[in-house]
Amino acid sequence: MKILGICGSLRKKSNSNKLVKTIAESSGCDFDLIYLKDLEIKPCKGCAACMMNEGKCPIRDDMELINQKLMETDALIIGSPTYGWDVSGAVKTMLDRSSAIYFREIGPLYNEDMPFLGKRPLAGKSAVPVIIAAGFGHERALETLTLYLEHNNKMNVVDKIAEATYAQDVYDLPDVMKHAEQAGEKLGNALKQRSPELSLRYESNNLLA
Numbered sequence: 001m002k003i004l005g006i007c008g009s010l011r012k013k014s015n016s017n018k019l020v021k022t023i024a025e026s027s028g029c030d031f032d033l034i035y036l037k038d039l040e041i042k043p044c045k046g047c048a049a050c051m052m053n054e055g056k057c058p059i060r061d062d063m064e065l066i067n068q069k070l071m072e073t074d075a076l077i078i079g080s081p082t083y084g085w086d087v088s089g090a091v092k093t094m095l096d097r098s099s100a101i102y103f104r105e106i107g108p109l110y111n112e113d114m115p116f117l118g119k120r121p122l123a124g125k126s127a128v129p130v131i132i133a134a135g136f137g138h139e140r141a142l143e144t145l146t147l148y149l150e151h152n153n154k155m156n157v158v159d160k161i162a163e164a165t166y167a168q169d170v171y172d173l174p175d176v177m178k179h180a181e182q183a184g185e186k187l188g189n190a191l192k193q194r195s196p197e198l199s200l201r202y203e204s205n206n207l208l209a
Contacts, residue, residue: 001029001030001074001075001191001192002029002030002031002032002072002073002074002075003024003027003029003030003031003032003073003074003075003076003077003187003191004031004032004034004069004070004072004073004075004076004077005020005021005023005024005031005032005033005034005076005077005078005079006020006033006034006036006066006076006077006078006079006091006094007020007021007033007034007035007036007037007079008036008078008079008080008081008087008088008090008091008094009036009037009079009080009081009088009090010036010037010088010090011037012035012037014081014132015081015132015165015169015170016079016080016081016130016131016132017035017079018170018171019079019130019132019161019170019176019180020033020077020078020079020130021033022177022180022181022184023077023128023130023161023180023181023183023184023187024077024184025184026180026181026182026183026184026185026188027075027184027185027187027188027191028184028185028188029074029075029187029188029191032069032073034065034066034069036090036091036094037090039061039062039063039065039066040061040062041061041062041063041066041090041093041094041097042059042061042063042093042097043093043096043097044059044093044096044097044099045059050099050100050102050103051103051118053103054103054104054105055067055100055101055102055103055104055105055118056100057097057100059097063094063097063098063100066094066097066098067097067098067100067101070098070101070121070122071101071104071121073125074125074126074191074194075125075126075127075187075190075191076122076125076126076127076128076149076155077127077128077129077130077187078091078127078128078129078130078145078148078149079129079130079131079132080130080131080132080141080145081131081132081133082131082132082133082134082136082137082138082140082141084137085136085137085140085141086137086140086141086144087131087141087144087145091145092144095144095148099152101121101122102117102118102119102120102121103118103119104119104121105119120152120153120154122153122154122155123153123155124154124155124156125155125156126155126156126157126158126187126190126191126194127149127155127156127157127158128157128158128159128160128161128183128184128186128187129142129145129146129149129157129160129161129162130161130162130180131145131161131162131163132162132163132164132165132170133162133163133164133165134164134165134166134167135164135166136164138162138163138164139162141162142160142162146160156190158183158186158187158190159179159182159183159186159187161176161179161180161183163176163179
C-alpha cells in the first residue's frame with residue numbers, strides 16, 4: 001500500500017508542505033513525497049495530443065514522473081497554499097497536465113457515448129486535499145482540489161483540511177496538527193480496508209509482468 005504526497009508550495013518548509021508530510025507519516029503506510037519546487041512542469045497547451053496518443057504528452061518535462069506515480073499510487077495527498085483565492089499556479093499547472101492519464105489504456109470508468117473524456121484510472125482510490133491560507137480564500141481553493149479529486153478523478157476523499165493560519169507555523173497550532181494526524185489515520189484505514197482488493201491487483205500485475 002503506497003501513498004503519494006504532492007507538496008505544492010514552492011517553499012519546502014511551508015505550512016501546506018508540512019501538513020502533507022504529517023498526513024503521510026500518520027497513515028502508517030509507505031509513502032513518497034514530491035515537491036513541485038524541485039520539478040519543471042510547463043503549462044498544458046490544450047493541444048489534445050494526449051487524447052490521440054494513448055495519454056502521452058508531447059511536452060518533455062518532469063510531469064511524466066508525476067503522472068507515472070499517480071498511476072502507481074494507492075492513495076493521494078495534495079497540498080497547496082492559497083494564492084489569489086485559489087490553489088497556487090504550480091498546483092493548477094500540475095492538475096491540468098495530469099489529465100493526460102485519462103487516455104491511457106487502463107481505468108475503471110469509461111463513457112462509450114463520449115470516449116473523448118477518456119478513462120479515470122484513479123477512480124476509487126482514497127485522497128486528502130490540503131489547503132493553507134494566511135487569512136482568506138482557503139475555502140475557495142479547497143473547492144478546486146475537491147472538484148479535481150472527486151469529480152474529475154472519481155476518488156474517495158476521506159478528509160479535507162482548509163485552514164487559515166494567519167502567518168503562524170502549523171507546528172504551533174495543535175488543533176491543525178491533530179486534524180492532520182487524524183486525516184492520516186483515516187487515509188491509512190481506508191487503504192487497509194481495500195487491502196484485499198489491492199493485493200489481487202498486485203498479483204494480477206505480477207502475472208502480466
